[in-house]
Amino acid sequence: MNSQELWVQAYGRLKSCKSISTTQLKQLHAFIIKTRPLPLPTQHLMYPKLTSSTEKNFTHILSFLNHLEKPDLCLSLYNAIIQGLPSNPNNKASSLRQVLELLKHMLVNGLLPDNYTVPSVLKACAQSRALREGQQMHTYAIKTGLVLSNVYVKNTLMRLYAVCGVINCVRNLFDEGPQRDLVSWTTLIQGYVKMGLPREGVEAFFDMCDAKMMADEMTLVIVLSACSKLGDLNLGRKINEYIYANGVYRDVFIGNALVDMYLKGGDADFAYKVFNEMPVRNVVSWNSMISGLAHQGKFKEALDVFREMQRIGLEPDDVTLVGVLNSCANLGVLELGEWVHAYVDRNRIEADGFIGNALVDMYAKCGSIDQAFRVFQGMKRRDVYSYTAMIVGLAMHGEVEMALDIFAEMPRMGIEPDEVTFIGVLAACSHGGLVAEGHKYFRDMSSVYRLRPQTEHYGCMVDLLGRAGLINEAEEFVKNMPIEPDAFVWGALLGACRIHGKVELAESVMKKLLKVEPERDGAYVLMSNIYSSANRWKDAVKLRRVMKGKNMKKIPGCSSIELDGVVHEFKKGDKSHKRSKDIYKLLDEIMSHVKNHELLAH
């Protein structure tokens, strides 16, 4: 066989194979060196097929290129290779490096990027959030006029700035030039939503409708996620109507986005309905249900959905497990939480990031503070969420000193605390009666960390002062607040009044509390307890009567235990359980034991 015939044979084989192994690559490499020049169609078949992005293969690609000469070394060949380079999600930096290496190679060989090269390079930049490199491409695209003449260039540039969080540049690119298509609109909307500006995203969608541009599934998925983030059920319903009215295909992405939107908007029943009617479901569909229900405080339902998922044999992923752990944490279901931990270990899932943080939180909330600490210490990478979960957990368990030690460790690890971290820190001070320290941390919040204290932080301080017996100081603290006190603050002050039997102050605080939160029964309950403690039974009864007449939203005290995989929920005064008589009998026994114990202790 002469070399021409061999190439024909190689061409046929390449055409039918999907990818190419390193060994085959090496053989072809040797072959090329021996039988140059290489027929062009063969190259164009071969290079995009190099789909295993090992460093080794990339070295081969480069050495291929080094053996080629013009006219084999042409722009379309480079474009095919750059585009064919698989993005390696585990090593984005390496993928970008390879793309830039190829770019350099083509420049050295006197070839300039065209309207196909620029988008693929920009895509790689966006994937690695390489703003600098992307900006260089932007400059080039301006000089060559590609930004204005080619919508792919414009859109990939917009995407680059969107993922890098430079929303102004996204908007400017969108506004300049006559070229804009559905992808431009979608990228603009996505840019806003990803920046945490869902309102602006929705507005851009309305602008798009005004511009008579029709949305497709991809656009609507993003718009739905914006509605979900806004918790705007009415808007979400309108989008669903749009989907119906325009006959948009309800693919699994749309279905998942709808499920998420309905749950975050508070319509769990409709979310179930959408979920049940979906012709195709994937793990994200289940995750949307589980985390959405957990988000709504329907933890038991979330676990029921998880059990159903297990029953049909669908493998959970890490998002599933985070939702399950979150539900366990809030129900205090340690047993299932431990099962998830074992599952994570068994499947060699890294107990870092979301999973690690959720485990720390779950153990802490389930009372296993030692286990929480063990997971925390075992984490390779800890972030502000890990630290906060640990600090809040320790504070809840009264491990004041340790909570503050962990907090002190944060700057050494280069991790900035945020608002929630300080809730834990102040709660720790409150439990430890550390008034001076509490004041200091509260001041540090704004002076050192540039965080603006919110009503929750003021509430913590009021709680701290109240528990320490400084009721006047607590009252003074509320008076001097630069922001409007809300239910959290008034509630804390009312709690302080309860401890110190300050009936008159309590009465005025209750009025304030009812003003900001008229629908809840908490203020009445607390106040009637204050009356009772002060032996003012008549007032207490009167208050209870007012409550009954007002049809208040009752938020009953609730607890749950898990027994043999079944979660039993108990509400205050609840008699719905099959064995409720036995339960109350046992409860009475326990209470009398406790009381005896208390008497002995005094």
Place this chain on the structure above:
DNA sequence: GTAGGGTTAG
């Protein structure tokens, strides 16, 4: 031949 999609924490 190219570009845009859903779910996760304290």
